[in-house]
Amino acid sequence: MAEIQRCYKSVLSKWLGGRKEFTLLYQATRDGCSASVFHQKCNGKGPTVTLLYNTAGYVFGGYTSIAWTATTITCVCGYAASYPPDTTKWTCSYCGAKGNESYLSTTSQYSNDPAAFIFRLTDKKSFKPKFYRVKQAGNAVIQNSLNGPCFGSDLQPFTKTVTKTDNYFQGNGSINVGTHYNMAGDDNTVFCGNNVQYTDIEVYQVTESEGKHFASASADGAWRKTGQVNCQMLQSYIERFTPPEGSKVKAVNMLLLGAVGAGKSSFFNSINSVFQGEITGLARSGSADRSLTTTYRRYRVKSNVTGDTLKIRFCDTRGLECDGGLDLVDLIAVVEGHIPDRLQFNPTAPINSDCTGYNSSPSPDDKIHCIAFVIDGTTVDVFPEKILHAIKSLQQRINTKGIPQVIILTKADKVCMEVQENVGDMFNSATIGDLVEQAGHLFGLPRSCVFPVKNYEDEVEVDKLVHMPLLLCLKQVLRFADDYLQDSISSD
Template identity: 30%
Template sequence: MSVVTSSLSGDQTKKLLSLLGHVRLSLLYKASIHGYTAAAFHARCDRQGPTVLAAFNQAGFLYGAYISKDYTQNGQHVNDDKAFLYSITDRREKPLRVTSTNGQYGFTDANTGPCFGALVFLLNNTAAVQYIAGNSYNFNPEEMHGNDLRLTECEVYRVEDMGPILMKPWRNVLWTSERKLQLKEKIQNYKPGVSSVSMAKILLVGPVGAGKSSFFNSVNSLFRGNMTSQAICGSAGTSLTNQFRTFTLKSGKGGKPIPLILCDTMGLEDEPGAGLNIDDIVNINKGHIKDRYQFNPITPLREDAPGYRKHVGLKDHIHCVVYVVDACKVSLMSAKIVEKLAAIRQKTNQIGIPQLVLLTKVDAACPLVAEDLQNLYSSHYIQRKVQEISVHLGVPVNSVLPVKNYNQEVDLDQNTDILLLSALDQMLNYADSFFENQLEDEEP
C-alpha cells in the first residue's frame, strides 16, 4: 500500500490557506490513486464536514471549491453561505475567490462527481470538468482555469479549524534545562517496586506510520546525546517493523542501562491478514513472545512454536501498554483501526495492565506548535485531538500524552526532550501502578 501524498506545492498551500484562514488540511481523496469515479470520491469524502476540492490542469491552474457542509448524496441543492470557488495560478499574485450569485447556493449534493453549479467535475472514469456559464457562480473561465478542462489531478481535503491560541495552557510544563535534568535523572534512577523486576517493560502499539519506532529512536538519541537510528522507521505504507523487538536505552555511548525496556510491534493495518495480529497481544503482554519473533499477520504464535516462551516471570510481562497515534490522523482513523485498538484495549484490560496514549507528530498537526513547541498546551486544536482520541479509545484525557519525535533534526532540542522525558516518566508511573497491584494480589 503506497503512501498517498498531496500534490499541492508550498506556494499553492500558502495561497489556499490565505483563503481558508487558520485551518489544517487533511487529504481525503486523490483521483490518480483512488480513481476518477463518483463512488471513490463519495466513499472518502461524504460526511467529512468542511472540505476543499483542489483540481490541477496542464495550464498550471489550481482551482476548485470550498464548502462548509457535508456531502451526503441527498440529491438536493445545498445552501451554504460560506462556500466559494477559487483559482490559483502563477499568472496573478493573489488567488481568485468567487461566491455564488445569490450568496446562498453552495453545491448540488448529488451521487455524481462534485457539482458547484458552474463547475461540474465529471468523475465517471474521466479526468475532466464541465463548465456551465451563468449558473450559480459567475466567472471568466480564462481566469478560473485557463479554458483547460482536462485535469492532471483532483484532490479533496478535509478542512479543520485550528481554533485560536488559548490564553491559559490546559497543561502546565516547565520548559527549562533544570526540568529536563530533573526528569532525566529521575528516569535513570528509577527502580521498579517489585524485587524480582529490574526493568520496566513498555509495549508500543499503533497503526502503521504512527511513530512507534521513531519514538524509541528519539528517546535513545536523548539519552545517548546524539541522533541515533537503531529501530527501523520510515514512511512506507505497510509496517517496516515485522519482528517483536525489545530495545534497551543507555546513558551515553556504552553507558549505564536505563531501567526500562521499550517493546516495538508490527503496525496495525486496515486489511484483514495484514499488520499485527491482535491475538498475539495477549502472548506479548504475558511475556510469552521472545525478542526478534517474526510476526505472522495471519496466524498468531502457538505454544509449540520456537518463538514461544513457556516459563515466564513478572520480569517478562509487559508492565504498561502505550498506544501510539498520529495527531494528524486522529479524525481520519478508519473504523477498522479503531475496532482493532478497542479489541487490544479490552484484552489488555482483562490482564490488568495500565494503558496510555502517545499522540505523536503534534508539530505536523498544528502550525502554532510547529512554530514553537512551547505553544503545545496553548493549542486549541491539539486539545481537541487529545479529547477526540480519548473518546475513540476510551481512555481518560490525562492518559493522553502529546509528543514530538525527532524526524528531520540533526541536533537535540530541549523542548522536544522535555516532552519525551515527561512521557517516559508517566509510563514508569503507570508501570508502578501495575507493580503495586501485583503486590496487593500477593498479600494474604
Template identity: 30%
Template sequence: MGSSPSKPEFVTVLAEKHVTSGADILLQCEANTEDVTASWQKDSHSLSCVHGKHTVSKRGTTFVLKISNAQESDEGNYTITLSNSSGSASCSAIVRVEIKDWREVQWSKKDLMLKTLKSFKICNEVKELRYLVYGPVGAGKSSTINTIRSIFEGRQFVNCLAAAESTTSHTLCFESYRFANREESFPFIFYDIMGAEAEEDGVQTQDVISALKGHIKEGYTFNPDTPLSKSNLYYNQNPSLSDQMHCLVYVVPAERVSVMEKAFLKKLESVRKTASIMGIPQVVFMTRVDRACPMTKENLRNVYKSKKIRENMRKYSNALGVPVNCIFPVLNYHEETHVNEDINCLMLDALIQIIHFANDYVVKFSKSKSLHQQSHCE
C-alpha cells in the same frame, strides 16, 4: 426633496485579533458616513449581545465592538454590515483566543528530567519496566523509540527502521530496546512490534495479546497469516511478572484521528479488552502534532495551548477508551538533523508520567501475588 445618503463604504476595516484568554477584544472600523445602521454577526449568525460581555458603540463614523474577558467561545469570524437607503457594505475579521496551558511541561529542564528517570526506584520484583508499543503502520512507533534513544544518547540515533506513511510495517521481529547514556542505563525497556494494518495484513491481534502476557520471546519473526503457536520455540509457556508487559503504549497520528478510528478500532478492541482485564495501564503517544496544528508547528511549546490538539486528544480518548490524562502529544525526530530541546522535553515529560503508571502496576501485582501466596500457606 432631500438628497440620498452616501452609499456606505469603509475607510478602515476590521483587523484580525489574536489575544490571550482573559484579555479584552476591540474590533473597530470607520465608514465614509454617519448615516448608516450597523449590525454585527459572529460566524454568519446575528451576534447575541450579552450584558457585561459585549459593548456596541458608535462615535461619529467609527463603529466599535468590545468583547470583555475573552474566552474560547468568543473565537470566530466577526462581521459588521453598514446599511442605508443607498446600499450596504460589510467587512469581517477573525478573532482567535489563545487559551492558557492546561498542562505544565518542564521546558528547558531536560537534565533534571533525565536525573529523575535515572534515579527512579522500581519494585524489587522486576529489574526493568516493560512497555509494548502498538499502533497502525506509519504512526511513528519505531520513530518514538528512535527519539527516546536520541534523547539519551545526546545525538540523532536511528536503530529502529521506521516505516514511511501508507506502507507495510518495517518491524518484522519482536525486539527490545534499552536506553543508556555514558553514565548508566535507565530502568525501562520498550518493545517494538509489527504495525497493525487496515486490512488482513500486519501483526496478528493474538500476537499482541501474547506479547502483553509475556508469552513471546525476543527474536520471534511475526507472521501476518498466523499467530505464534504454543509449540513454537519462541513461545514462553510460563511467563513471570518480569516477562510480561507493564504498560501498553498506543502510538497514533495526531492529524489522522478519524481515519484511525474507522480502520483500526475493531483490531484494537480485543487488545484493549485484554489489557483492561489484566489491569495493565494503557497510554497514548499522539505523534506528529506539528501536522495537526499550525500553532504547534510554529512553536512546539504551544502544544498545550492548542485547541485542535486538545480536541484530537479527546477524540482518541473516546475511540480508545483511554482517559485524556493518559494521552501525551509528542513530536518525534523525522526532519531534524540535530537534537531539539523542546522535542526532548515533551517526550521526557511523557516518560516521567508513564514510568509511574507501570511501576504502580508492578507494585499492585506483587502485592496481590503475595497475598495469594499467604492465603495458601495459612
C-alpha cells in the same frame, strides 16, 4: 457528514488569519461530480474552501472570500434561461431540446477577489502545506454555471457532469498554475503531481469560530500545566527510576502498538536520541504501506550522562493494518510475555506454543507492564475502523488485568501550525488540547493518559523543545507502570 481534517483546518485557519469553522456544502462522492449540484449547494454561501484529493496522494485546492454565483445558460437555439435548471433533464421551452448538456452553453464571468489563494496541503500523502497568492485579483475566480469551482485559469477541476469510474472522477477541466496565481516557480507537478484523477472534491463554507474549544486551559493559556519541571529534572528522574522492590522485574516493559506509519519505531528512536544527545536511528522506521517492523524487539536505552542503561524496555511489534498485521492472538501472546526478543513474525499464521523460542512459563519480568497506543495525530479524525476495533478488542482483554494504557499522539506538530513553528507551544495550543480530548474519548482513556509528541524526523541535531513532551510522556509511563507493579506485589 465529512469533516475537514484537523491538520488541514489548522493550517487553513492560519492562512485565513484566525480560528475558522468549516461546514461541508458539497462533496462529489456524496452529491455527484456535477456542476449544477455544486452551484445549487454552494451559490450565495459566502467564503468557501475547495479541497481536491487525487489518486497520487495530493490534497490541494483554493479559497475565495466571495460567493459563488450563477451565470445565464443558453440553449443552442439561442434561448436564455435563468439558472439553475437540472442540466440533465432540462427542456428548452422554445425549441424543445432536452436531456443533453451538449445543448447548453454559457459565458464565463471573472470575479475580483484580492483575498483569494490556491494551495497544496499534502504531497504524495505527506503533509507539506504551501499556499499561493492571487497575482491578478480581477481574474481570481471564474463564475460559470456549467463548471465546478474555478480559480482563474489555474485551477478548473471539472465541467458539467463527470461519472465516477475506477474509484475516481476523471477531471475534464484543466490545471495550468501560474496564470493568475503567483506560484513562485512551482509548476503543476509540484502543486498536484500533474494528476487530475480526483478521489473526491469537497467545498466548505468558511465562517468565524465562536471560540468553543478545549475548556480546561489554565489562566496562562496552557491546557496542560507542567509546573516548574524542566528537561534536566525529567531526564534525571527517568535515569534514576528502578522497578519496585519485590516485583521480580528488572525493567519495565513498555509495548508500543500502532498502525503502520504511526511512528512507534520513530518514537523509540526519538527517546534514544534524547538520552544519547544526538540523533539516532536504531529502530527501522520510514514510510511504507506495510510494517517495516517484522520481528518482535525489546530495545534498551543507555544514558550518555550516567553511562547506565535505563530500567525500561521499549517493546516494538509489527504495525497494525486494516488487512493483515498482528491479530489478537499475537497481541495477547506479546502482552503475556510468551514472545522472546527477536522473534520473527509469520504473516500467515498466529503465534503458538510450537513457535521457536516460545516462552511457556513467562516470569513477571517477561510480561508487558504498560501499553502505549501510538497514534498519528493527523489521523484521529479519520482513524480506521478496523484498526480501532482491533485495539478495542485488546483493551477488553487487558482491562481485566489492570495493565496501564497511554496514548502517544505523534506528529502533533503537523496538526497545529503554531506548534510546527515552535514545539514549545505544544501545551498552549487549543488545537492540540482539542486533539488530546478527542483521542482520549476515542480510546476510552482520560486526558491525563494522552501525550502529544513530536518525533525526530527532519532534524540532524537534538532540540530541547522536542525533548520536553517526550520526557513528560516517558516519566508518566514509568509512574503508571510503578503503580501497576506495586499493586501486583500487594495482591500476591
